[in-house]
Amino acid sequence: MSTPHSRRGNTRQRIQDVALGLFSEQGYEKTSLREIAEELEVTKAALYYHFKTKEDIVISLFEDLRGPIDELITWAEAQPRTLATKQEVIRRYGASLRDAEPLFRFMQENQATVRDLAIGNTFKERMHTLFGLLREPDAELTDQVRCLTALFSIHAGMFAMQNLEGDPEEKRKAILEVATELVTAANPPNRRPARPDSAQTVSP
C-alpha cells in the first residue's frame, strides 16, 4: 500500500497536499522544497518532474479555487443586482472559503509573497470584481467600507476565530450573518433616505 510502487499515479496530488499544508503552516518562503520532498519521502528532483518551479506548485493550488469563484462571479453577473443577490453572493463565497480553508489561510498570511506571485494579481482582480458586485458605485463611502468589511470578515474571520471557543460551524454561521448584515446595511431598500442614523458624513 505504501511501497514506492503503490504510490504511483498520485504523487502530484500528494505534493500539492503536503505543500499546501506546509505553506499555510510555515509560510511560503520558509517552506523549502527539501522539506516538502522529505515529508513525501521522495527527492527534490521528483518535485520538479511534476512542477516546473516552486511557484508552479502554488499556482496549481490556486487553480482549484479559480473555478468555484469564477462560477460565483458568472452567476452573480447574470442575476438582477438586488440585495437578495448580494446576500446570496456572500453566502456562496463563504461556502467556497470553507472548502478551501488552508489555501485562504495561506493567502491571508502570505500576502506579501502572494502579491508578486503573478497568480496574486489574478486573485486580487477576482476580489475586486466581487467587491464590485456588492457595492453600488455611487454609494456613500461608509457603504463601500461596509461591503469591503463584509468580504474581509469572511476571509479573516475564519482564521482569527480559530482561537475562540465554540463550534466551528456555528462560528462560520455567525460570521456569515454579520457579513450579510453589513451588505444589507450598505444597500438600503429605498436608496434615497440614506440611513437617517448613519454617520454625520453627508447631508444637513
Next chain:
Amino acid sequence: MSTPHSRRGNTRQRIQDVALGLFSEQGYEKTSLREIAEELEVTKAALYYHFKTKEDIVISLFEDLRGPIDELITWAEAQPRTLATKQEVIRRYGASLRDAEPLFRFMQENQATVRDLAIGNTFKERMHTLFGLLREPDAELTDQVRCLTALFSIHAGMFAMQNLEGDPEEKRKAILEVATELVTAANPPNRRPARPDSAQTVSP
C-alpha cells in the same frame, strides 16, 4: 544634509526607516540585509553594529508601537466598561494605526513570518486583550464576531482601500465609522432585545 558627516549619530534610525520601508514593500523574507545596507550606502556589518540580528530590527520597529497600544489598554482598563469607552477604544486604536501605517501593513502582509517572530505573539496577545475590552464574554457569537470584525476592518481596511478613489482621511473616517457601528451593535444598551433588525444600530 545627506553627506556622510551629517548622518552621524542617526544611523540606527535610518536603518529602521529603510528596513520598515522595504519590509512592508517586499516582505520580510524577501528583503535581505544586503538590500537594506545598499540603500543606506553602508556595509552589512554596519547593521550588525546597531542590531544583533535581522529579527532584532523588526523587534525594534514593533517597540515604537508597543507604547501607544499599552497605554490604550491601560487607559481602557481604568475606564468603566461602557459602550462609550469601547467606542473611544476604537477611535484611539484607529489613531495609533494611522501613525504606524507601514508597520501595520508589514504585519498584515507578513503574518506567517510575524507569527514565529516572538514579538508576534506579544502582539497577538495585545490584540486579544483589545478584543477582550470590546466584547462581552457572555454575549452571543454574532456579537463577538462584530467586535472582531471591527478590529480587523481597521487593520485591513487601511490597505485594502488604497486602491479605492477618495481622500485618504475621509476613507479613514468611514472605516472608523463602520467599526464604531459594529461595536455599538455588539453592545446593545438593554442587552435583551438582541437586535433582529440589526444595522439600524442606534435608535432610542
Next chain:
Amino acid sequence: MSTPHSRRGNTRQRIQDVALGLFSEQGYEKTSLREIAEELEVTKAALYYHFKTKEDIVISLFEDLRGPIDELITWAEAQPRTLATKQEVIRRYGASLRDAEPLFRFMQENQATVRDLAIGNTFKERMHTLFGLLREPDAELTDQVRCLTALFSIHAGMFAMQNLEGDPEEKRKAILEVATELVTAANPPNRRPARPDSAQTVSP
C-alpha cells in the same frame, strides 16, 4: 510526412540531426538531453533507447566523418609524397569539411569539451596524421607552420568568414586557394635554396 507514423524507424537519425544542430549552435554542455527530446517531441528516455549516453550521440556523429577522412589518409599514404599529392589532400580535405560543416563547427567551438570526449583524441590523431602527410619532417619550422596554418585555415575559415559578404562557394574556393598556396610554399621544388630570406632557424 512528419506525422508520428511517418517518423517510424528514423528516430535515431532524427536524434542525430537535432543533436548536431543544437550542439553546434549552443555548445555541447549547454545543450541538455531534455532540449533535444523536446525538439523531437519525444521523451528523454526515448533517446536512451537509441543511445547509451549523451557522449554516445556525439560519438555517432563523429563516425560519419571518420570514413571519409580515413579514406583520404589511406589514399594519400598510397600516393607518392609529391607536392601534387599534398595539394590534392588539401582539396579533398576541404571537400570533406563542406559536407560536414556543422560537425566541424561543433569541434571548432567546443574544443575543450571534445578534448576529453575520447573520440576527441581519435580526431586529434587523424589531424596529426594529415599534418604528417603535408609537412616534411626535416623542413624548417616556418614550413611546418605553413602546413599547420593551411589545415587550420580550412577549419577556422569556414566559420570566421560567415560574417563576410560574398558567395559561400567563392569564399570556399578562396580559402582552398590560400591553403594550397601555403602548402606549396612549404614544399619548395628543389628543397635546397630554402627561401633565402626566411628565418635564421637552420642554416649550415
Next chain:
Amino acid sequence: MSTPHSRRGNTRQRIQDVALGLFSEQGYEKTSLREIAEELEVTKAALYYHFKTKEDIVISLFEDLRGPIDELITWAEAQPRTLATKQEVIRRYGASLRDAEPLFRFMQENQATVRDLAIGNTFKERMHTLFGLLREPDAELTDQVRCLTALFSIHAGMFAMQNLEGDPEEKRKAILEVATELVTAANPPNRRPARPDSAQTVSP
C-alpha cells in the same frame, strides 16, 4: 605566509589565477566554482564576495586583455595605412598573445561558451576591427582570406604547436613570420598585378 591571514588582500587575484588555469585546462562549463574554491581553500561564498557571478570572473579576466588590444587598435588607426604598419600590427598582436596565452587558449577552446558571454561579442568586434586594419576592403577575396588566416594562425598556432617539438620562442617567431608573409602577400605594393605567383612573398 600562507596562514589565512597573510592571504588577505590578494584573494581576488588568486581567484583569477586559479579560475583562468582551470577554465583553460578543463573548459568553462566543466569547471565548477566549488572546484575553484577548493583549490584556493576558501568557500564558494568567498568567491561571491569578490565576483558577482561566475561570468563576472571571466569578464574580469578579459579586462586584462582589453587594454593592450585597444591600445594596439588606437595606435594602428593613427598610423598611415601602409604595409609596414600592418606588419607591425601582426608583430604587436603576437606579443599581446604571448602575455595572455592561457586566456587565449581559453577563448580558443571555449568559443561556444564565450560566444554568449556578452564579453564575447566585445572581443569579436575587436577582432573584426583588427581584421579591418589589415585588409583592403576592395581587395580580392583571396587577399581577405590571407589576412584572416594571418590573424587565426597567431591564435591557433600557439596551441596547436604545443605538441610539436622545438623551442617555444622559436615556434612563436616562425608563426609570426608566416603571419607576416600572409599579410604582406595580401597587400601587394603596386596593387595591379594581383600576384599569380604569390607566396614567394618578398623578392628584391
Next chain:
DNA sequence: AATGAATGAGGGTTCATTCAT
C-alpha cells in the same frame, strides 16, 4: 519503440552572521 516516474549528484547563487581591524 518509447514512456512515466524517479533518482543522486551537483550546479550557481544568496543568506544571515562573524570577527579582526
Next chain:
DNA sequence: AATGAATGAACCCTCATTCAT
C-alpha cells in the same frame, strides 16, 4: 562607528541516467 573578508548552511533548480511498464 563601521569595514573588508569570509563562512556555513541552505536555497532553487537542472542534469544525465535508470527502469519498470
